[in-house]
Amino acid sequence: MTQLGAYRYNNSDFPFSYLLLIYAIPDLKLSLTENVLTGTLPTELGNMADLNALEIHSNFLSQTIPTEIGNMKNLTLLDVTGNMLSGGVPPQVCQLRQGSLKALSVDCAWRLTCPESCCTLCL
Numbered sequence: 001m002t003q004l005g006a007y008r009y010n011n012s013d014f015p016f017s018y019l020l021l022i023y024a025i026p027d028l029k030l031s032l033t034e035n036v037l038t039g040t041l042p043t044e045l046g047n048m049a050d051l052n053a054l055e056i057h058s059n060f061l062s063q064t065i066p067t068e069i070g071n072m073k074n075l076t077l078l079d080v081t082g083n084m085l086s087g088g089v090p091p092q093v094c095q096l097r098q099g100s101l102k103a104l105s106v107d108c109a110w111r112l113t114c115p116e117s118c119c120t121l122c123l
Contacts, residue, residue, distance in 0.1 A: 028052055032059070037060060046067075056080055058083075061080070073099065075100060075101050089114040089119065104119050107122075
């Protein structure tokens with residue numbers, strides 16, 4: 001597995017658009033943990049179909065989890081804990097649990113809801 005990470009980037013203007021340039025790397029793990037990222041998760045992340053793991057916990061991301069994350073058919077791990085996400089985990093993302101997605105961690109104590117059959121860790 002190839003791992004790409006940015007640790008403590010400490011910039012609210014993280015260049016998510018640059019990530020789209022590497023979307024075709026097979027078996028890629030992307031870790032953007034503790035980077036003080038703000039704003040929303042870009043819908044374009046759904047274009048990274050070969051992404052194996054997305055760890056984006058411990059930031060300040062808000063709004064909702066994009067439904068386009070459900071396009072990431074090779075995703076085995078999604079961790080969005082430690083953010084300020086709200087709404088519900090989209091059904092498209094929950095459907096990944098029937099395939100490759102083995103671990104889905106979210107903050108249910110905040111304002112995010114997740115069906116029991118969908119989330120593996122609901123903090």
